Amino acid sequence: MGRAPCCSKVGLHRGPWTPREDTLLSKYIEAHGEGHWKYLPKKAGLLRCGKSCRLRWMNYLRPNIKRGNITPDEDDLIMRLHSLLGNRWSLIAGRLPGRTDNEIKNYWNTHLSRKLQDKKKLSLPPQPPKKKKRNDKKKKKNTTITSRTRQTQVIMEEKHTIHAPKAIRITCNPNITSSIFDTRSVYSCASHAGFDIISTEEAVNNIIPWSEDVGVGYFAGDDDDEHHYLVNSSSETSLLVPTNCTTQDNAQVLERLYQEYLQLLKTEEEENKQQQQQ
DNA sequence: AATGACCGCAACCGCTTCTTC
DNA sequence: AGAAGAAGCGGTTGCGGTCAT
Numbered sequence: 001m002g003r004a005p006c007c008s009k010v011g012l013h014r015g016p017w018t019p020r021e022d023t024l025l026s027k028y029i030e031a032h033g034e035g036h037w038k039y040l041p042k043k044a045g046l047l048r049c050g051k052s053c054r055l056r057w058m059n060y061l062r063p064n065i066k067r068g069n070i071t072p073d074e075d076d077l078i079m080r081l082h083s084l085l086g087n088r089w090s091l092i093a094g095r096l097p098g099r100t101d102n103e104i105k106n107y108w109n110t111h112l113s114r115k116l117q118d119k120k121k122l123s124l125p126p127q128p129p130k131k132k133k134r135n136d137k138k139k140k141k142n143t144t145i146t147s148r149t150r151q152t153q154v155i156m157e158e159k160h161t162i163h164a165p166k167a168i169r170i171t172c173n174p175n176i177t178s179s180i181f182d183t184r185s186v187y188s189c190a191s192h193a194g195f196d197i198i199s200t201e202e203a204v205n206n207i208i209p210w211s212e213d214v215g216v217g218y219f220a221g222d223d224d225d226e227h228h229y230l231v232n233s234s235s236e237t238s239l240l241v242p243t244n245c246t247t248q249d250n251a252q253v254l255e256r257l258y259q260e261y262l263q264l265l266k267t268e269e270e271e272n273k274q275q276q277q278q
Numbered sequence: 279a280a281t282g283a284c285c286g287c288a289a290c291c292g293c294t295t296c297t298t299c
Numbered sequence: 300a301g302a303a304g305a306a307g308c309g310g311t312t313g314c315g316g317t318c319a320t
Contacts, residue, residue: 015313016288038305054306055289090308105309106287 013047017056021046025053026061059100066098070107078104079112 013021028044034057037050046053059065070078074096081092089101089108096104 014290036305050305051291051307052289058307059288087309101308102288109310110286 012049012052014052017060021048022056022061025057029057029061055102059102064098065100070099070111074099075112078108082108082112 017025024044024046028040032043037054040046040050040053041048044053048056077096078092081095085091087105087108089105093099093101093104
């Protein structure tokens with residue numbers, strides 16, 4: 001038995017969004033906020049599934065989305081982040097303000113991957129000339145290797161050769177503002193966990209351009225590299241470089257420490273609330 | 279001008295991860 | 300602990316536009 005679909009497909013609109021649908025969705029979210037995607041379409045008067053609404057909002061209607069061509073700087077950053085993180089588009093997008101994961105994924109697949117392919121072509125055996133049939137609309141999935149799937153295969157091959165270890169994500173609260181979770185605290189717990197620490201400046205220059213955004217940390221690095229990097233982009237904390245690490249162990253230790261800090265933070269906030277009420 | 283190949287991007291699908299109970 | 304539902308993510312496809320012949 002397969003998993004039940006996220007929503008009933010009967011009677012739902014599919015395909016491109018109309019201006020009217022966009023307006024309905026935007027107005028509803030402006031009034032009620034994001035979330036509860038499953039129930040949103042009905043409440044907003046849309047004949048779309050929740051997933052479709054979420055995608056439309058996240059990729060096109062959300063405020064502050066940057067449209068237009070990817071700049072050379074962004075191009076360079078995507079290349080570098082991809083070499084570090086692989087196909088983790090949402091993480092990469094988190095480093096490019098105003099850009100969406102879908103946009104970056106498309107950009108990679110249509111522009112940047114080709115650069116790598118061109119480099120590789122010299123060493124690959126020659127491929128037969130492309131012959132693409134049009135109007136093969138009811139193609140069965142995974143039964144034939146199209147030029148697109150071949151393209152994807154090449155990308156996957158690239159991915160595996162470039163990114164040896166998979167990044168390990170460490171969740172932490174992006175809304176942390178308390179001083180309790182400041183740089184000193186993180187550095188302090190990091191030293192306990194056996195990390196070496198480098199300055200933000202050094203991190204920025206060596207790893208990835210700094211930006212204020214997502215509240216996640218992750219390990220990344222290359223097997224050939226003597227360092228593994230822990231990036232925590234929330235609050236003031238910057239980047240810690242563990243040496244001689246078993247990445248997994250350090251991740252667990254730090255995650256536990258984060259949880260302890262979060263718990264402490266929660267307690268502190270509750271105490272503050274109680275004091276205010278009194 | 280007609281046709282087919284290719285390109286780019288919006289959208290969909292299915293799987294994974296997270297959250298809640 | 301684990302089941303179920305919601306949300307997120309990445310791979311893939313459909314289709315309109317453009318280019319080449």
